[in-house]
Structures are given as C-alpha cells and as structure tokens.
Amino acid sequence: MLNIYVLKELRSLFRDRNVLTYGLLLPLFLYPTLLFGISQIRLYIQGLGEASRPRVAIVGSPKLTKHFLTMPGRKFDIVPIKTDDREPLVTGAVDLIIKPSDDERRYQIFYASERPMSTLANDVLKPALMSYRHDVEIAAGTAVGVSRRALAGITIKAIDVVDPSKTARSLLSLLLPLVMMVMCTFGATYPAVELTAGERERHCAETTILLPLSRVQIAVGKTIAVTIAAFLALVINLIATVMTASPILSSWSTGVAALPSFPLYTIPTVLGFGLLLSILYANVFLLVASRARNYREAQAFITPVQILVLVPGMISMIPGAEFTTRAALIPFYNIGLAFRGALLGNLQMVPMIYCLMSLAIVTLVCFHFTLRRLSGTAPVLGYEDPDQFQEQCP
Amino acid sequence: MIEAAIEGPGATKTERRSLVRAAGLTKVFQPNKNELGVTAVRDVTLTCRENEVFGLLGPNGAGKTTTLRMLSTVLPPTQGTANVAGFSVIRNPEEVRARIGFLSGNTALYPRLTVRETLDFFGSLHGLSGIALEERIDTVLDALDMHDYADRRLEHLSTGMTQKANIGRTLLHDPPVLILDEPTSGLDVLGAGAMIDFIEAMKHGGKCVIFSTHILTEAERLCDEIGILNAGRLHAVGTLEQLRERTGEAYLDAVFRALCREASIEDAARL
Numbered sequence: 001m002l003n004i005y006v007l008k009e010l011r012s013l014f015r016d017r018n019v020l021t022y023g024l025l026l027p028l029f030l031y032p033t034l035l036f037g038i039s040q041i042r043l044y045i046q047g048l049g050e051a052s053r054p055r056v057a058i059v060g061s062p063k064l065t066k067h068f069l070t071m072p073g074r075k076f077d078i079v080p081i082k083t084d085d086r087e088p089l090v091t092g093a094v095d096l097i098i099k100p101s102d103d104e105r106r107y108q109i110f111y112a113s114e115r116p117m118s119t120l121a122n123d124v125l126k127p128a129l130m131s132y133r134h135d136v137e138i139a140a141g142t143a144v145g146v147s148r149r150a151l152a153g154i155t156i157k158a159i160d161v162v163d164p165s166k167t168a169r170s171l172l173s174l175l176l177p178l179v180m181m182v183m184c185t186f187g188a189t190y191p192a193v194e195l196t197a198g199e200r201e202r203h204c205a206e207t208t209i210l211l212p213l214s215r216v217q218i219a220v221g222k223t224i225a226v227t228i229a230a231f232l233a234l235v236i237n238l239i240a241t242v243m244t245a246s247p248i249l250s251s252w253s254t255g256v257a258a259l260p261s262f263p264l265y266t267i268p269t270v271l272g273f274g275l276l277l278s279i280l281y282a283n284v285f286l287l288v289a290s291r292a293r294n295y296r297e298a299q300a301f302i303t304p305v306q307i308l309v310l311v312p313g314m315i316s317m318i319p320g321a322e323f324t325t326r327a328a329l330i331p332f333y334n335i336g337l338a339f340r341g342a343l344l345g346n347l348q349m350v351p352m353i354y355c356l357m358s359l360a361i362v363t364l365v366c367f368h369f370t371l372r373r374l375s376g377t378a379p380v381l382g383y384e385d386p387d388q389f390q391e392q393c394p
Numbered sequence: 395m396i397e398a399a400i401e402g403p404g405a406t407k408t409e410r411r412s413l414v415r416a417a418g419l420t421k422v423f424q425p426n427k428n429e430l431g432v433t434a435v436r437d438v439t440l441t442c443r444e445n446e447v448f449g450l451l452g453p454n455g456a457g458k459t460t461t462l463r464m465l466s467t468v469l470p471p472t473q474g475t476a477n478v479a480g481f482s483v484i485r486n487p488e489e490v491r492a493r494i495g496f497l498s499g500n501t502a503l504y505p506r507l508t509v510r511e512t513l514d515f516f517g518s519l520h521g522l523s524g525i526a527l528e529e530r531i532d533t534v535l536d537a538l539d540m541h542d543y544a545d546r547r548l549e550h551l552s553t554g555m556t557q558k559a560n561i562g563r564t565l566l567h568d569p570p571v572l573i574l575d576e577p578t579s580g581l582d583v584l585g586a587g588a589m590i591d592f593i594e595a596m597k598h599g600g601k602c603v604i605f606s607t608h609i610l611t612e613a614e615r616l617c618d619e620i621g622i623l624n625a626g627r628l629h630a631v632g633t634l635e636q637l638r639e640r641t642g643e644a645y646l647d648a649v650f651r652a653l654c655r656e657a658s659i660e661d662a663a664r665l
Contacts, residue, residue, distance in 0.1 A: 004518045008507070015506040015547075203502040209468050210501060211519055212492040 002217050002224075009195060009225035016198075018190040023233035026186070031237070032244035054095040054121030057081035057088060061100045067132050075124045086110055089118070096121035098129075173343035174317050176270070177336045179241070180234060181313040184277040185306050187233025191226040192285035197298035219371040226282035227275075234274045269342045277335065280359055283366035284309060290373040316340070323347075328354035331362045410443035413571050413602035414465060418474030421460050421626075434460040436626040437474065442604050442619070444570065447597050449613040450606040451650060452623030458606035459498070461623065462575045465604065466496040479570050492520060495564030498575030502560075505549035509540055509559045512548065513566055520567035534562040554585045561592060572596055574605035578612065590615065610646045622650065624657035 013019050054076040058065050068078055079094055088094045089110055095118045097110040109125060112118040141151040199205050208218060288305050292298035309332050315321065316336030323337040328351035338355045341347040419438040424431035435457040442448040450458045463469040465476055467487035476483045479493035503512055513531045522530055535541050538558045548556055564572060574593065578586035593616055596603055607613055613620055620637060622630045630637060630653050638644065641652040 001519060004515065008504070008511075008515045011511070012504055012506045202505060203500045204504055205500075206468055206498070207501045207503065210466060210491055210496050211516075212488050213519065214488060 001213060002221055005211070005213060005217065005221040006224050006228075009221060010228060013191050013194060013225060013229050016190070016194055019194060019229060022186045022190050023229065024236060027183075027233070027237040027240035031241050035241075035244045052117070053077050054117055054124060055079045055093075056096045056098065056121060056125060057094040059097060059099045061098075061104055063104070064098065064100065064132060067135065068128065071128065071131070074128070076121060076128075096125060098125070169344060173340045174319070176343060177273070177339035178313060178317050180238070180270070180274060180277060180339075181310055181336065183237040184230055184234050184274065184281050185310060187237070188226055188230035188278065188281040188285050189302055189306065191229040192282065192289045193292075193295060193298040193302065195222045195225060196286060196289040197292040198295050201294040215375040216371060219367065219374050222374075223279075223282055223286060223367060223370075226286055227278045230282055231275055231278040234278060235271070238270070238274075265345075266343065269339075273335070273339045273342065276359065280332075280335070280363055281309065283363045283370070287366040287370045287373075290370050312336070323351050323355075325351050325354055328352070329358050331358050334358055410445055412441050412443050413479050414440070414442040414448075414476070414604060416440050416461075416465060416474070416476040419461065419464055419471050419476055420473035421457075421464060421469060422472040433626055435464070435471075438623070438626075438628045439474075440621055440628060440631060442571075442602050444600050444602045445597060446618045447593060447603045447605065447616045449617035449620045450604065450623055451608065451610070451613055451620055452606075453608070453654060455625075456623040457626040458623055459575050460626075462496075462498070462573050462604065462606055466494055466573050467491055468496075492567070493569050494571045494573055495567075495569040496573045496575075497560055497564050497577055499579055500575075503548050503556065503563060506547060508545050508547050509535075509551075509562070510544045512559060513562055516563050517566050522567065530566060530568075534566055537565075538562050553580065554582070557581060557585060557589070561589075570600075570602060572601050572603045572605075574603065576606055576608075578607070578609060586612075610650060614646045622653045622657070624654050625661055627657065627661070629653055629657035629660070 014023075056068075056076045057079050058068070059081060065078060068074060076096075081088060081094065081097065086097065089097055089112055092115070095111070095115065099108045099110065100106070101108075107129065109122065109129075111122045138148060138151050142148055199208060209215075211218070213221070284305065285302060288301045289298040292301050312330065312333035313336040316333045317340070321327070321337060323334075323341045327337055328334045334351075334355040338347065338352055341352075417439050419435055420433065421435040422431035422433050438457075438461055440448065450461060452458050460469065464471045465478060465483065467483045467490050470484060478490045481489040481493065483490050504515075507515065510531060513534060514527065517527045517530055535544050538561060540555070540558055540562065543551060543555055548559060551559070572593075577593070578589050581589060590612060593603055593605065597616070597618075603616075605616075614634065617634065619631060619633055621628050622637075630640065632640070634646065634649075637649050637653065641649045641656075643649045643652055
C-alpha cells in the first residue's frame with residue numbers, strides 16, 4: 001500500500017515544473033554552463049594578463065636598463081621617460097618608475113596602488129631588482145678578490161611532501177560537503193512544498209486523507225517521496241558537476257586535477273552522506289512546509305530555514321573545525337564535519353555515533369510534528385482558516 | 395449494526411440494511427485551549443439504509459460539511475459515534491474509508507495524473523490488481539464515457555470531465571456507501587443533471603447515498619429522507635411527506651424555511 005502511494009507521489013513530483021527545474025534542468029544545463037563560463041572568464045583574464053605587461057620606466061642608470069633588457073623571461077616592458085617627476089605614473093603613461101640615487105646604491109620604486117597593473121608591476125619588479133642586486137654584489141666581490149662561490153649565498157627551495165592527490169582530497173573535503181548541502185537543499189525544498197502546501201492549495205489534501213491509509217502511512221509516504229526526490233537531484237547534480245568539472249579542472253594547474261585518483265570508498269561515502277542529508281532535509285522541510293497554507297507561504301517559511309540549515313554546514317567547512325564529541329552533538333554542523341572526516345579517511349567512530357544519534361533525534365522530532373500537523377484538522381481546514389481551530393479530541 | 399441481510403430495492407424500509415448510523419455526533423472547534431470552542435455540529439443522530447438517499451439540508455454554516463466529514467473520517471468527532479458499513483469511524487477509520495466513496499468540492503484529484511493513472515492508483519489502494527483492476531477501470535471508463543480522455547492529464551481537462559473522473563474515483567472500488575457534499579456545486583445545468591441521474595442510478599443500484607445540498611429541487615427529486623440542519627443541530631428528519639405534514643406547507647422551500655424558523659426559535663428559547 002505504502003509503495004503504491006510513494007510511487008504516485010513520485011510520479012506527480014517528477015511532472016512538476018519546479019521540481020524538474022531544480023532537480024534536473026539546473027544540474028544538466030546551469031552548472032555545466034556556469035563552469036564553462038567561469039573557465040572561459042579565467043582563460044580570458046589569463047590571456048589579458050599575458051597580453052598586457054606592466055610598463056616600467058627607469059630614471060637614469062643605463063646599467064640597470066641594460067640588465068633588465070638582457071634579462072631572460074622578463075615579465076615587464078621598459079619604456080623611456082623624459083622627466084624625472086611622477087607625472088607619467090599619475091596619468092597612467094607608465095605603471096612603475098625606478099629612480100636610483102646618484103651613486104646607484106639606493107633605489108626608489110614609485111607605483112600607484114589604486115591601479116592593479118601598477119601593483120602587479122611592483123610585484124614582478126621586486127624579484128627582478130633582487131636579482132640585479134645579487135649580480136652587482138657578485139661583480140663587486142670578485143673585483144676585490146672574493147671568490148664567486150663564497151658570494152653565492154644560501155639557496156632555499158620549498159618541497160611539498162604531500163601527494164598531489166591528497167592535496168586534492170583535502171581541498172575537495174572542504175568543498176564537496178558544502179556543495180552537496182546546497183544541492184540537497186534545493187532538491188528537497190520543492191518536493192516538500194509540493195506534497196504539503198501545494199497539495200492543500202490544489203484542494204487535494206482531503207482526497208489524500210480519504211485514502212485507505214493511516215495518517216502515519218501518509219506521513220511516511222511523503223517523507224520517503226521527498227527523500228528520494230532530494231537524493232536523485234543530489235546524485236544528478238553530482239554526476240553533472242563531476243562530468244563537467246573534471247575536464248575543465250584538469251586543464252587548470254591546480255590540485256583538483258587529481259580528482260579521478262580518489263580511492264574507491266569515496267563513492268559509497270558520498271552516496272551514504274548524500275542519503276543522510278536527503279533524509280534530514282526532507283524531514284526538516286516537510287515540517288516547515290506543512291505549516292503553510294499555500295505554496296507562496298511555504299516558500300516564505302522555507303527560505304530562512306534553508307539559511308539556518310546551511311550556515312552551520314558552512315561553519316563546519318572552516319579549516320580548523322574539528323569533529324570532536326561535543327561538536328558531533330550539534331545538528332547540521334556535525335554532518336559537515338563527519339562528511340569531511342570521511343572524505344579524508346580519518347572518521348572517528350565515537351563522534352560519528354554521537355552525530356548519528358543527534359541527527360536521528362532531529363529527524364524524528366521533525367517527523368513527529370509533521371505527523372501531528374497532518375493528523376490534525378489543518379490539512380482539511382488549513383487553506384480556509386489556518387491555525388484558527390485546534391483539534392479538541394474526545 | 396446490520397439490521398437484516400435482505401438486499402434489493404423491493405425490500406421494505408425496516409428490512410433494508412442500515413449502512414450509516416450516527417448517534418450524538420458532535421464537533422467542537424477550539425481556537426486555543428483558553429478560549430471557548432465553536433460547536434459546529436451538535437448531537438446529530440441519523441440513519442441511512444441501502445437503496446436510500448438521505449439529504450442533508452441547511453443554510454450556510456449549518457454544519458452539513460462537518461457532519462459529512464465526520465462520517466467519512468476526515469474529521470474525528472468530539473463526542474458521539476458513527477458506524478459506516480458496520481465499522482466505527484473512530485476505531486476503524488481505514489475500514490470505513492475502504493467502504494465509502496466521498497465526493498466534495500475539496501476532494502480534488504491529483505492534477506498531474508491522467509484519468510487512467512488516477513483510477514489505477516485508487517483501485518490499487520483499495521486492493522484491486524492485475525486483470526481485475528484493468529477490467530474495473532474499463533467498466534468505469536465505459537459507464538462515464540471517459541475513454542476519449544482517459545490518457546490525458548487531469549490538469550488539462552474541463553470541470554465537467556474532471557468531475558466525471560472524480561465520480562469514477564468514488565465508484566471504482568464499488569463502495570456500499572456514497573457521501574456527497576454539494577455534488578452539483580460549480581457544475582453547469584447539464585453537468586448537474588448528469589450528477590442527479592448518477593445519484594438516482596446509485597440508489598437503484600443498492601447504494602446508500604448521503605448528500606448535502608441547498609438546491610431544494612434536487613432534494614425533492616432524490617431524497618427518501620431529509621434532515622434539516624440548523625446551527626449544528628439536526629432539527630427535523632423525515633420523508634418529504636412527513637415534513638410537509640409537520641409544517642403544513644406544500645412546497646419544499648416553504649417547508650425548509652418553516653423548519654429553519656422553528657429551529658431558530660427553539661435555539662433562542664434554549665439559550
């Protein structure tokens with residue numbers, strides 16, 4: 001009986017435009033389009049940066065000018081300057097001016113911090129000047145008989161000992177739980193509204209109550225339907241995002257390019273947490289939407305709750321947040337931390353048990369109040385006279 | 395709750411089975427625990443048998459819809475009890491729902507399902523399956539002439555077509571009791587006429603039909619017994635002839651007005 005009811009709810013849901021838009025169209029079209037757009041913008045900015053080089057002017061010092069002109073891999077252009085005042089910098093004719101002292105032992109750099117190109121010029125000039133200083137020091141040293149080897153100084157090279165795939169995993173463990181929370185929120189919202197306030201608005205709530213099913217079966221059926229819809233939306237979102245993101249991210253020189261090297265247990269972990277999120281959000285949003293008279297009111301009720309649900313999840317993504325026993329008791333915050341731990345492969349058993357208990361309590365409380373709402377007079381009288389009458393049972 | 399196991403329209407009133415029996419039905423709506431409740435229905439007692447149409451008449455706000463909602467288990471009574479087809483609306487609401495067809499302005503169908511899917515859904519929930527379900531759906535589609543639009547979604551159908559689908563839904567599991575709340579409301583003359591014919595056919599088919607209306611000609615044509623509800627109280631119950639005798643009026647609208655007046659005077663005296 002319950003499966004017949006759930007199938008009917010799912011059939012109705014997946015014929016609804018809002019559910020289709022947020023569950024299917026967004027992941028299939030919007031996310032790939034957004035990622036492609038971001039990729040194109042990144043390439044454009046990169047190209048722009050490569051095409052436009054900072055213009056540097058040197059006042060006097062033919063020696064420094066010659067050094068820069070012969071420098072391999074130079075990332076700026078040398079432009080001539082007639083005056084030694086700062087006017088060309090103010091007008092934008094140059095991005096940076098280098099002014100050496102008469103004995104060329106002190107160098108002043110003038111730049112305009114309000115212009116990004118001038119700031120960039122300052123950034124690229126510093127290592128170039130350091131290199132020039134080093135060359136001058138070596139030349140001066142060798143002139144007085146000090147060996148070049150003695151003047152070579154200390155070389156420092158930083159080496160990252162972490163496997164690039166682990167870096168990628170760490171980065172993804174910060175991003176993926178949050179992305180999934182957002183996707184699941186969208187996936188659960190419209191089905192929850194549709195099956196409660198939407199049903200009431202269309203005058204179908206009384207028809208549902210008249211089915212030869214108990215109110216518990218109806219509440220369970222709605223919860224299962226919303227959970228399935230949210231989970232499907234989440235999975236479709238993930239597949240679409242990963243399929244689009246992988247080739248684009250691979251073309252970028254970041255650690256996320258190592259995405260395919262994730263261990264196999266990541267897939268059941270992601271799906272398991274996805275299901276947990278779907279059950280939790282389905283119950284929360286069903287509770288909120290069941291209090292509303294109509295679709296519009298349900299949307300108004302749900303929007304702040306979406307934020308309330310997502311903010312603890314966002315906080316859990318802050319580096320340094322730890323999955324302690326105490327943190328495991330805070331609903332919505334704990335699931336983000338647990339998910340992160342699972343992705344990093346260091347999920348601790350005791351906090352996880354606490355986390356599951358905490359989430360089970362929230363889910364059951366939400367279900368209890370949803371059931372109470374569906375069992376009262378509200379589904380029948382709600383759209384006419386919301387909350388006006390409270391049931392007085394025999 | 396079954397008086398006699400004799401079926402068929404030829405049986406006398408006392409021989410026919412009582413399929414609906416309500417005793418002292420009361421419904422109080424309370425805004426909150428500190429305020430006095432609003433009594434929508436007070437101490438309603440009625441009986442309806444097979445092959446019989448019982449009409450509930452009353453002005454707006456008299457409690458007709460609330461009474462029918464209690465009989466159909468949509469609302470639980472605050473006091474009193476009712477048995478439908480042998481089952482208590484309080485103790486066995488699911489058994490009652492399996493044996494009634496309830497139709498009202500607020501029992502709209504799910505708009506994103508087709509007519510056939512709707513019938514399939516309701517039939518499956520009422521325990522039909524396989525060939526038996528398909529045959530039953532075909533029978534209902536034939537009876538209500540719905541084959542042309544059986545595979546169209548309800549959201550794309552006219553009011554009349556949707557109403558037919560809704561009737562089909564109430565009949566699909568062949569319930570012995572039909573509870574109809576203002577069934578002709580919102581229908582045009584042809585649609586309303588078809589609905590009257592349908593109720594008449596159900597009566598002759600052995601069903602027990604309880605319906606509410608404030609269209610007196612419908613009640614005059616269909617009802618074996620009429621109950622006049624006023625301010626939540628069932629003031630008078632009887633055949634049309636009995637009510638005429640009681641009021642001394644010939645026309646039903648005059649009978650109705652006289653009984654409502656009488657009820658108001660009684661209520662005022664009680665206060």
